[in-house]
Amino acid sequence: MLNIFARASVSRVTDPIGAWLVRLGLTPNAMTVIGTVGAVAGALWFFPRGELVAGTFVVWGFAMLDLLDGAMARAKGKGTKFGGVLDSSCDRIADGALSAAVAWYCLAVAQNYTLGAAALICLVSGQVISYVKARAEASGLHADVGIVERAERLIITLVGTGLFGLGVPYALHVALWGLAVLSVVTVIQRLVAVWQAAQEEIA
Template sequence: MLNIFARASVSRVTDPIGAALVRIGLTPNGMTVIGTAGAVGFALWLFPAGHLLAGTFVVWGFVMLDLLDGAMARARGGGTKFGGVLDSVCDRIADGALMAGIAWYAFEVADRRPLAAAALICLVLGQVISYIKARAEASGLSANVGLVERAERLIIALVGTGLQGLGVPYAVDVALWLLVAGSAITVGQRLVAVRQSAAAEAT
């Protein structure tokens, strides 16, 4: 949902940066891989070690690089089909690593199995949300709706870990259970949208 409203404003900031990065020889695909590798590595290092505040800022920084690969592609005159697939795959990997890191923290540091369960449910639902849209589009249908898309999932999860790192008790628990509810609603919204799209196509 945030993607729809924020894309134009964000592009005004990222497009000049993307153009500058292209001029110095970086490629959109290279930026995608760098951002994903950093997000995955630090999510699986800092969160399981209990460094929630540091993990929040570092992982957020690498996730933000995902905005730059699109800006760089636009600066080069448009992206490639391979670049689009690579970006989507890397998004799923980074999202999975974030939730895996939080689940690992819940098991090893906090010793809170309900929190670990919430993280694992979020991991699965996040992948399903993305898969529904991809599968629908591959079938020529539409599923471009949802209360909680990737931007919302990242914001909610990382606000929770950040507040927990600042000493707010159970902040990450509240954030992830809210995310479970929002993600479940989004799965339902997308399935309904696909059904409606298929019905409209059949008439």
């Protein structure tokens, strides 16, 4: 949802930066890989050590690079099919690493097993949300619905970790359980959308 409403505003900022990076000789695929490696490394290094604030800012910073690969592709005139697959694959890797690192913190550091369960629900449902859309599109159907897409999931998770790291009580609990519920709802929304699209084809 946020992607739809914020895309135009964000593009006005990122497009000039993307064009500048292309002039420097960087490629969209290189930016995708850099952002993913940084986000994964930051998540897996800081969160399992209990350094939630540092982890939040490092992951957020590298996640923002994900906005630039699309801007760079537009600056070059068009994206490539490989670039699209690479971008989607790297998004799944970064998302999975973040959720896994948060779950690691909850289970091994905080030793809060119910909170760890919420983090694991977020991990699994986040991957399924993306898979349903990809599988639907591969079948010629559509699943462009859902209350929480990648941007929302990233924001909710990092706001929770950041505030909790700063000492706000139950910030992570609210973020993870809220995201777990919303993610499951999104999976159901997308499956229903695919079912409806399949029924329309039959009709």
